[in-house]
Amino acid sequence: MSGFALHFLRHGAPEQPGLMLGRTDAAPTPEGIAACARQVADLDVEHILSSDLQRCVLPAAAIAGAQSREPIIDDRWRELDFGDWDGKQASAIAPEPLGRFWSDPDRYPAPNGERWSTLIDRVASALADLSPVPTLVVTHGGAIRAAIHCLCGIPRQHLWAFDLPYAALLSLHIWPGTPWTAQIRGLRP
Template structure:
């Protein structure tokens, strides 16, 4: 039995860095797009997918143009919706509320925002729908962490230990028959 390569690429740097950009659709920099293209150049993929948000989609379009490959758009790969915090600098938020969120984003979602478990459910469903071919997904840091939870079972503390700068690339092997379920398990409480 052979698995398939799943590459997760975080979008390049946005024009306005340092903000909690969940549903906020900020434009990427040209340098950020170029960094993503450099990461994807030699992956040997057969399928290319991106979040529908511009900062991921633009990198996916550039990669698709380079590789002569169509880009599929899947909004399930969006970042966590930060609700009332969306588009704001973390330093502008109440530090206690921000600390509670980072300690347990499922029990303490941003006001009006998405729970961590909802993000994990939609990412798990998106992974379960993947064809078993080498695939690159241009997404967001939170979506990548949710995929690591779904595929590898990492708990919350382990997930925050991953440094995922702009244009970070994670390469995983997904084994048929061991696909993630649409259930959330193992979240730290």
């Protein structure tokens, strides 16, 4: 089996960078949308999927429009829900609970937030539903890290080593099976 290309594009810069943006539906800047479009201008994909939040939907729509396609919106590609911290500056959160969260977001989720394992489960579900064709997913840093964990088996504590700036593109080659196997092809910041 030849497998297929699977590309993950982190959304462009939001209008208010530096916030804990999970479920908060912050718009991307026009420059952020353009940066996303530039990153994938040379990709040949059959499907373009997107989180349902506008910081992903707007760049996905621009990319899909340039290719005469319609993006497929799927809320399973949303960012981790930061609960009571959502939409706040990290500096406005008490350092001790924030530190516990970053060290183990499954054991110490944000108050009223989502556990890391819940994000893993929903991303795994979205991955299982992919067609084995070249695909672009416009999503969030947390969802990309969850996908890397699911596809490559990289432990959570090592996933923070992946620098995923706004409009970063991560390309994988996927071989379907049980479990799927993946090879990282490249990261373009």
